[in-house]
Amino acid sequence: MLVGGFAESTYVQGKIRRELPELRLVVPEDAGLAVLKGAVIYGHNPSLVVSRIMPYTYGMGGLETFDPKTHFGRDKINKGGRWYVYDWFKIFVKVNEHINVNHRVTHSVSPSHPMLVCAVYRTVLLGPKFTTDKECELLGQLVMRVREDIPLQDQIYDVTFMFGDTELLVTVKDTTTGRENRLTLNCLK
Structure with a gap:
């Protein structure tokens, strides 16, 4: 199905038919308005979109147990007596x-510094290893001061990513006190 601003162009239609002869090309009436109409309908009723396919891998920077074979x-x-890679x-x-829509993923983390920095990344890679890979993009950071009355290794924070319609909501929550910080990122960029 061909919709959007160039859908009614006979030149574009002919080019697509020549390049992809095995496909049946359907051009609806008012094809140029289809995207606009869809946006208006979505604006009035966002609940029409219930799921989506992720265009990126999303995650955060963190520590991983050091393995001399793979982390040379x-x-x-x-x-705490164990070696980790950054x-x-x-x-x-x-x-x-x-x-x-509104899918949540939570991972628990333990801080290694008095300030917990949750750096949020995305990449087109299916299985990225490091946030320093050239395909990785920093989307934003959420910074939270950790408690001073409890040793760092005994503190646990839940980091939750909630994927809304067009936004990513990141929440960092102190599991002991319930205190939390939030960061909202635009996923359309």
Whole structure:
């Protein structure tokens, strides 16, 4: 089905028919207005869209247990007597994954510094390893001061990604106090 501004162009239709002769090309009446009409209908009733296929893999930066075989040459830190690598891409949803609107994914994290920084990334890669990969894009950061009365290794924070219609809502919640911070990102960029 061909819709949108150029759908009624006989030149575009002919070019598509020549390049893809095995496909049946359907051009509805008022094809140029189809996208606009769809946007107006969606604006009046957003509940019409119940799911979508993710155009990117979304995740956050974090630490991963150091493995000398796969992490050779990477910077590492010692946390609680164990070695970790920086800039690990913690996946929340993968590219081409089918998800419902308002789908939530939560992962628990333990801070390694007095300020918990939740850096949100996206990439076209299905299985990214590091946030420093050239295909990864930083979308935003949510910063939260951690508690000083509890050792860092004993603190747990839940990081939740909620995929709305056109937005990604990121929430970081202190599991002990219930205190939370939020960040809303536009997924249409």
